[in-house]
Amino acid sequence: MTTEDFRSAARATADLVSDYLAELPARPVWQPMGDTARKTLLDAPLPAEGRPLGELLAAIERDVLPHPMGNGSPRFFGWVNSAPAPAGVLATLAAAAMNPSSAGGDHADIHLERAVVRWIAELVDFPHPPGGGLLTSGTSMATIVCLAAARNRAARRAGHDVREEGLAGLPPLIGYVTGETHSCVRKAAELLGLGSRHLRTVATGPDGRFDPVELGAAVERDRAAGLLPFLVVASAGTVGTGAVDEFGPIADLCEEQGLWLHVDGAYGAFGRLDPAIAHRYAGLERADSLALDPHKWLGVPVDCGCALVRDTDELRATFSLVPSYLRDEAAGALGWFSEYGTEQTRPFRALKVWATIAHRGRTGLARDIAHCTALARRLGELVEADDELELLAEVQTSIVAFRHRTTGLDGTELNALNRDLPVAVQRRGRVFVTGARFGGQEMLRACLLNAATTEEDLHLLLAEVKAAARTLLP
Ligand SMILES: *Cc1c(COP(=O)(O)O)cnc(C)c1O
Numbered sequence: 001m002t003t004e005d006f007r008s009a010a011r012a013t014a015d016l017v018s019d020y021l022a023e024l025p026a027r028p029v030w031q032p033m034g035d036t037a038r039k040t041l042l043d044a045p046l047p048a049e050g051r052p053l054g055e056l057l058a059a060i061e062r063d064v065l066p067h068p069m070g071n072g073s074p075r076f077f078g079w080v081n082s083a084p085a086p087a088g089v090l091a092t093l094a095a096a097a098m099n100p101s102s103a104g105g106d107h108a109d110i111h112l113e114r115a116v117v118r119w120i121a122e123l124v125d126f127p128h129p130p131g132g133g134l135l136t137s138g139t140s141m142a143t144i145v146c147l148a149a150a151r152n153r154a155a156r157r158a159g160h161d162v163r164e165e166g167l168a169g170l171p172p173l174i175g176y177v178t179g180e181t182h183s184c185v186r187k188a189a190e191l192l193g194l195g196s197r198h199l200r201t202v203a204t205g206p207d208g209r210f211d212p213v214e215l216g217a218a219v220e221r222d223r224a225a226g227l228l229p230f231l232v233v234a235s236a237g238t239v240g241t242g243a244v245d246e247f248g249p250i251a252d253l254c255e256e257q258g259l260w261l262h263v264d265g266a267y268g269a270f271g272r273l274d275p276a277i278a279h280r281y282a283g284l285e286r287a288d289s290l291a292l293d294p295h296k297w298l299g300v301p302v303d304c305g306c307a308l309v310r311d312t313d314e315l316r317a318t319f320s321l322v323p324s325y326l327r328d329e330a331a332g333a334l335g336w337f338s339e340y341g342t343e344q345t346r347p348f349r350a351l352k353v354w355a356t357i358a359h360r361g362r363t364g365l366a367r368d369i370a371h372c373t374a375l376a377r378r379l380g381e382l383v384e385a386d387d388e389l390e391l392l393a394e395v396q397t398s399i400v401a402f403r404h405r406t407t408g409l410d411g412t413e414l415n416a417l418n419r420d421l422p423v424a425v426q427r428r429g430r431v432f433v434t435g436a437r438f439g440g441q442e443m444l445r446a447c448l449l450n451a452a453t454t455e456e457d458l459h460l461l462l463a464e465v466k467a468a469a470r471t472l473l474p
Helices: 001-027 037-043 053-065 085-100 108-123 139-157 183-191 212-224 247-257 269-273 312-319 350-384 411-428 456-472
Strands: 133-136 173-179 199-202 228-235 260-265 291-293 305-309 390-391 398-406 434-438 439-446
Touching: 001 085, 001 398, 001 434, 037 053, 037 133, 037 199, 037 390, 085 350, 085 390, 085 411, 108 173, 108 269, 108 305, 108 350, 133 139, 133 173, 139 260, 139 305, 139 398, 139 439, 173 212, 173 247, 199 456, 212 247, 212 260, 228 312, 228 434, 260 269, 269 291, 269 350, 269 390, 305 312, 305 398, 350 456, 390 456, 398 411, 411 434, 411 456
Parallel strands: 173 199, 173 228, 228 260, 260 291
Antiparallel strands: 133 305, 291 305, 390 398, 398 439, 434 439
């Protein structure tokens, strides 16, 4: 391939991507793929011979771009999946062109990752000692990283070296979560050999937040039984209702009891940038670790999570292994990123983070986030003002939990209706919303992450929910 071939294909790619992004808002948010379109991808034969770049671009335009998940649209309210930040989209290409392994060394990607991890910590007001964090594939991985450090510290304090001995011989280590805690925490506990049975689900108030009194009592009970309480996982924005735990009393308890406080801020931590809700996050900075996702509210193109820790040495002591072939003076005093997490070869995630944050600046990001939380509160008001709908939780961040409440249906029928509603709404193609269970009830939950979403889109969302409900009712 010549330089000119590449250049002309790159220019065509830029046009294709620009057109795609420009046309998104006018297109259906999501549509089921037709059989033929699906088969074209599923049954694609392994090519024996290569094809020119121009043909590949044409195939992307014809077979791939017309079938998005929908999260690029301002009328996508599903899960916690954002539209990509344009600066991040462009940076992805440059990062791939360099294609380093961001494991360690003296090259641009390494130093940029140190800088953007510090920026992320600054954005959410989390303390950041040099080396106190790294980018990961997402919060699921960041959680494994943080909980591994928590586990090893607890075991060491009990006179046990987990890296050497494994968990055998150690009394069960007990962690505390709520019914609203994200499933990635249980997955991490299972993978780390802690056993999901040793995660205690502590009662919450009606707002879905930890009850600190119940938490304290649970810790006392486990201590009295000879077990080793070691971890509390609080949420800076639950995935169901966007609830933010009250960190102050939880941090007090953790300090008193020597427990590691981990905060799951995957979705919600960046809400701290909005002065209207910043007070909800008081005490977040007292956590031992924080997992959060630039690939959610900041719109950094997937994948990009981040693990932040208060004590750098705990993290390094958990993961550091430097075989002789990796010895490298250029890595400097902090060593390799691969000494702080699970990955050895690591992608250049930092450039898309750098571009996304640098393009908007702290002020622009704060404005985007404040726009989302204001719209979410507005949506809450619209739901409350509507007889056919019911708001199920206070709007704390930018997730609105609500359900349809047709009169004449009993609890079971209402649950069935609300369980079927999201897909019925999605299939209509005008808006996209997903569902969940909260407090034993099936509900819809609309998540606002896109600064291009307007109040008009909120009216459309509710109109679509009600229209879809009419098609489901007998
Ligand atoms: C998305 C999410 C996770 C999982 O993060 P991934 O980036 O998908 O691995 C964990 N917790 C919460 C609250 C989330 O919203």
